[in-house]
Amino acid sequence: MDRLILGPFSSAQQSEILFTRGIPENVLPERLSRERTAILYSPGAEPIANQVAEAIQTINLRQLADREDAKTLEESVRIYEWLSERNIGRHDTIIGVGGGAATDVAGYVAATWLRGVESILIPTTLLAAVDAAIGGKTGVNLGGKNLVGAFHLPSRVIIDLEILEALPEPLRQEGIAEALKAGYVGDSRLVDLLQGTDPPLAELVKRAVAVKVEVVGSDFRENDRRAVLNFGHTIGHAVELLAPMPHGLAVAVGMVAAGTISAIRYGFDSRGLVETVFGLGLPVAAAGVTPGPALDLIRKDKKRSSQGTRMVLLRQIADPVVEPVPENLIELGLAAIGIA
Ligand code: GLY
DSSP states (O other): EEEEEEEOHHHHHSSSEEEEEOOOOOOOOOOOSSOOOOEOOOOGGHHHHHHHHHHHHHOOEEEEEGGGGGSSSHHHHHHHHHHHHHTTTTTOOOEEEEEEHHHHHHHHHHHHHHGOEEEEEEEHHHHHHIISSSSSSEEEEESSEEEEEEEEOEEEEEHHHHHHTTHHHHHHHHHHHHHHHHHHHOOOHHHHHHHSSOOOOOHHHHHHHHHHHHHHOOOOTTSSGGGGHHHHHHHHHHHHHHHTTHHHHHHHHHHHHHHHHHHHHHOOOHHEEEEEHHHHHHSSSSOOOHHHHHHHHHHTTTETTTTEEEEEEEEEEEEEEEEEEEEEEEHHEEEEHTOO
């Protein structure tokens, strides 16, 4: 079993990330005072949630709504009521099992129940394993994505590589896009691996998580540097809503657009990026999306300043910069993904 340590931070505990094969016996970190655990799981993760329940001998299991339907305040209130019925107290533990939506809402409920209880996350999709479950961003949607949330580090994240290796292709593809993002932002060897044939999934996951651990370890609350993890996301979020397409695929398209802007501003090799995205079977364009609605959404981006929308650009692989981009350059990025 490999492990990485994220933290410690002055305002939060450290987060232990375990890479396992199978659900380990010791799901819970050793702690003196804990009476109860509660498991929240996404519908597709029921067999794994049952395995976890057996390992820790709890009967407190609750299925969440599927995907983004789980990430609402209404669902959170129903979970709080359930936690109350089960007497989950300040020193007990909430375990989230599932994809990114499940780990986001389980983390959010853990961050807010009784002003914050311990959480453990067991991501069962590649996207959750390399991104959503790592680094303590939790939240639910309210109009916009993740508008209500909290930074709350899980005390432990268990990444079961056997689960990830058995994923169906569409779920694998979504996670590969986020792993590629991690490579472009912080690990050129990871990009090399993804450009090769049959890259070993375990190594991809560990490298992508290591990039996130390093970045978040330097800027937990996203005061500045953590924003580099949003490479491909500013335009990607617009594509995700308008195309519409799953988050990971939209990030792939968003990276092509941001890569094009990076090429214009810094001479970045955007052709290499497009070939890599295409070679991985990921989309490089957003069919049917027009510039007007895309620009409207991009203008509303949380990271906008008076000089333009703040985007992550690349000077080269593993050399990101976050800076305002004027609308005429964004239009060129959109044209590169067929939004013209
Ligand atoms: N998903 C980007 C971050 O955790 O900062």
